[in-house]
Amino acid sequence: MTATEHRQTVNAARKRLHVITWGCQMNVYDSGRMADVLSPLGYAPAAEPDGADMVILNTCHIRDKAAEKVFSELGRLRRLKEAREATGKRMILAVAGCVAQAEGAEILARAPYVDIVLGPQTYHRLPEMVARAARAGGSVIETEFPPEDKFDHLPEASAPQGVTGFLTVQEGCDKFCSFCVVPYTRGAEQSRPAASVIAEARRLVAQGTREIMLLGQNVNAWHGQAPDGGTWGLGRLLQELAGIPGLLRLRYATSHPCDMDDELIDAHRDVPILMPYLHLPIQSGSDRILAAMNRRHRAADYLRVVDRLRAARPDLALSSDFIVGHPGETAADFEATMDLVRKVGFAQAFSFKYSPRPGTPAAGAPGQVADAEKDRRLQTLQALLREQQAAFGARCVGLTMPILFTGKGRHPGQIVGRSAFLQPVHVIGDSGLIGQEHMVLITAAHPNSLAGTLQQERLSA
Ligand code: SAM
Ligand code: SF4
Numbered sequence: 001m002t003a004t005e006h007r008q009t010v011n012a013a014r015k016r017l018h019v020i021t022w023g024c025q026m027n028v029y030d031s032g033r034m035a036d037v038l039s040p041l042g043y044a045p046a047a048e049p050d051g052a053d054m055v056i057l058n059t060c061h062i063r064d065k066a067a068e069k070v071f072s073e074l075g076r077l078r079r080l081k082e083a084r085e086a087t088g089k090r091m092i093l094a095v096a097g098c099v100a101q102a103e104g105a106e107i108l109a110r111a112p113y114v115d116i117v118l119g120p121q122t123y124h125r126l127p128e129m130v131a132r133a134a135r136a137g138g139s140v141i142e143t144e145f146p147p148e149d150k151f152d153h154l155p156e157a158s159a160p161q162g163v164t165g166f167l168t169v170q171e172g173c174d175k176f177c178s179f180c181v182v183p184y185t186r187g188a189e190q191s192r193p194a195a196s197v198i199a200e201a202r203r204l205v206a207q208g209t210r211e212i213m214l215l216g217q218n219v220n221a222w223h224g225q226a227p228d229g230g231t232w233g234l235g236r237l238l239q240e241l242a243g244i245p246g247l248l249r250l251r252y253a254t255s256h257p258c259d260m261d262d263e264l265i266d267a268h269r270d271v272p273i274l275m276p277y278l279h280l281p282i283q284s285g286s287d288r289i290l291a292a293m294n295r296r297h298r299a300a301d302y303l304r305v306v307d308r309l310r311a312a313r314p315d316l317a318l319s320s321d322f323i324v325g326h327p328g329e330t331a332a333d334f335e336a337t338m339d340l341v342r343k344v345g346f347a348q349a350f351s352f353k354y355s356p357r358p359g360t361p362a363a364g365a366p367g368q369v370a371d372a373e374k375d376r377r378l379q380t381l382q383a384l385l386r387e388q389q390a391a392f393g394a395r396c397v398g399l400t401m402p403i404l405f406t407g408k409g410r411h412p413g414q415i416v417g418r419s420a421f422l423q424p425v426h427v428i429g430d431s432g433l434i435g436q437e438h439m440v441l442i443t444a445a446h447p448n449s450l451a452g453t454l455q456q457e458r459l460s461a
Pocket of ligand 1: 062063179180181182217218254255256281282283321322323352353354355356357
């Protein structure tokens with residue numbers, strides 16, 4: 001997943017709320033839901049923190065120096081809060097997300113001007129926390145994993161998301177990979193009931209969304225309550241969602257190789273609107289390191305899943321996550337990763353230097369790899385992955401493919417959309433086409449995008 005920063009950009013009503021979001025798409029989704037729960041209290045999104053009645057910093061703890069980055073941003077927000085308070089007005093400052101979960105007490109000790117610290121499982125309690133903070137003037141901290149399910153307590157109505165909508169169906173993780181904070185910050189695996197997912201998907205489509213990305217830390221571990229009281233897996237859920245009129249595309253992320261069951265693999269064959277692109281992290285190609293990572297699968301298991309997926313959907317493009325320099329990784333282990341990459345051939349991938357996360361087993365493990373060696377391995381791996389991505393892009397040139405247009409491009413007259421393989425595609429075209437799927441002849445491949453020309457045929461209503 002990419003580390004991104006999003007700021008909500010619609011302007012104010014009665015009270016102004018500015019949300020700063022760091023990290024994965026699940027955080028972006030959570031930020032939207034926090035804005036939704038605060039909307040009945042009169043909070044409307046503000047483009048800037050300056051002058052806002054409330055600022056939420058939604059944080060990510062997955063990699064380097066997460067806490068330091070938060071304290072530095074809080075220092076900046078403190079100055080805005082003090083300037084506002086000097087005019088007799090209040091700014092409620094909240095820290096949410098995985099850093100809040102992991103370092104809540106530390107945040108209040110080092111930044112006592114923070115009013116609210118809330119973990120990812122407690123967003124539905126935000127209105128109550130805001131009321132308590134407003135009343136008491138002291139700080140409120142909610143980082144327990146509450147007994148009730150936050151999915152059951154978030155409001156039904158949500159703000160429109162645009163052509164692509166994100167929908168969280170699963171949270172948390174029970175897998176405890178050696179390097180990862182998610183099981184500690186997001187808690188145990190929880191699946192949202194199918195009926196609630198389908199209802200939200202229908203609402204999104206009614207609001208203009210044409211492509212839905214189902215989200216979860218381990219989305220394919222989803223096992224939700226079915227409308228008849230039984231349990232469905234993700235394959236079945238995708239089949240149901242595919243029946244929503246007006247929905248053109250479905251995707252899901254992020255998946256664990258061990259949770260790719262038969263029904264889900266079959267969905268790649270049987271659900272035409274399930275896009276032929278899958279993010280399936282492996283982390284390492286070495287069985288020794290996969291065992292040290294507690295990944296519960298070997299490289300050969302991953303390759304078998306890939307073969308079965310490609311048999312089901314021959315044009316499937318694959319993406320993955322890799323970590324180099326996990327404790328104990330030797331040059332031979334790293335070579336095994338390079339071999340696996342050559343065997344699979346990825347259309348895209350994300351790769352990271354191992355970064356010790358306090359409290360995880362790998363952080364204290366022997367055999368920590370020197371930083372310079374991690375850098376060297378990362379560069380070597382990324383060069384190969386870049387080469388594969390470029391080759392995949394080059395193979396698209398000359399093809400005519402369906403593109404779902406999602407917004408305006410950077411240049412005048414340009415619009416941008418996504419291919420089935422998630423590549424951004426730029427064309428010259430009318431902005432009235434946004435939200436529609438059209439055939440495009442791909443004319444050029446750039447490192448991270450494609451360019452093309454619109455063909456006559458329109459595919460979607
Ligand atoms: N659930 C997914 C899986 O099983 O692969 C991954 C979710 S994790 C939020 C996203 C990615 O961050 C991981 O796939 C991993 O590559 C990377 N990551 C997590 N912890 C890391 C660490 N301590 N150092 C470097 N990269 C890390
Ligand atoms: Fe983290 Fe993914 Fe492993 Fe869960 S399966 S512990 S989210 S890397």
